[in-house]
Amino acid sequence: MKRKKNSNLQKASYVFESIAKEVGLSSSVELLRIKNQWTTLFDHPVSQHTEPVLLEDRQLVINVNSNLWLSELFYQRDKILKKLAAFNVKSIKLRAGNVSSREVNNVAEIKLVKKLDDSEIKFIDDLGVNIEDNELRQVIKNAAKRSLSHKEDQKN
Numbered sequence: 731m732k733r734k735k736n737s738n739l740q741k742a743s744y745v746f747e748s749i750a751k752e753v754g755l756s757s758s759v760e761l762l763r764i765k766n767q768w769t770t771l772f773d774h775p776v777s778q779h780t781e782p783v784l785l786e787d788r789q790l791v792i793n794v795n796s797n798l799w800l801s802e803l804f805y806q807r808d809k810i811l812k813k814l815a816a817f818n819v820k821s822i823k824l825r826a827g828n829v830s831s832r833e834v835n836n837v838a839e840i841k842l843v844k845k846l847d848d849s850e851i852k853f854i855d856d857l858g859v860n861i862e863d864n865e866l867r868q869v870i871k872n873a874a875k876r877s878l879s880h881k882e883d884q885k886n
Contacts, residue, residue, distance in 0.1 A: 759869050761785040764817050771813045776803070781829040788820040793827030800826055850878050 761782060769777045779799040784791040792810075794800040803810065803824055811822055846854070854874045858867040 757785045759866065760817055761790075762866070762869055764790065764814070764819075772810075779829060781827075783827065785819070788818055789823060790814060790817075790819045790821075791823045791825060793829050794824055795827070795829040797826060800824055844879050846875065846878055854878070 761784070764771075764782050764785070768780075768782060771777075772780065776799075779795050780803065781793045782790055783793050792803075794803060807822060807824070811819065814822065854871050857874055858871050861867040861870065
C-alpha cells in the first residue's frame with residue numbers, strides 16, 4: 731500500500747510540475763522556496779540586507795539594501811552561489827534595491843477573471859490535499875485558479 735501511495739504522490743508531483751511549467755510558474759515556485767529558506771541559508775545580518783527577487787534562466791537576482799553590503803557581498807559571490815546550488819541556481823546578480831521585512835512572507839491571492847463553480851473549487855481544494863508545504867500548496871492552488879479562471883475567458 732505504501733508503494734502505491736508513493737507512486738500516486740510521484741504522479742501528483744509530476745502533474746503539479748507540469749501545471750507550473752504550463753502557466754509559467756516553475757521559476758516562481760522555486761523562487762518562493764528560496765525566499766522561504768533565505769534566513770536559514772544566510773544568517774543575520776546578511777539575510778536582513780538581502781532579498782531574492784527574481785529567478786530567470788537559473789540566474790537569481792538579489793536585491794541588496796546598501797552599497798556597503800553590495801560591495802561586501804560581491805566578494806562572497808562564490809560562497810552565496812554554493813549555498814544556492816540545491817535550488818539549481820547557476821549564477822547570481824547582486825543589485826542595489828529595496829529589501830522587505832522578514833517578519834511576514836505571505837503568498838498573495840490572485841484576482842479571478844470569472845467566478846469558479848463548485849466542481850472547480852472542489853478540484854482545486856483536492857489538489858492540495860497531500861502537499862505538506864503550505865506555501866507550495868497555495869502557489870499550486872493559485873495556479874489552478876488562474877488557469878481555470880482564464881479558460882472560460884479564452885473561449886469567449
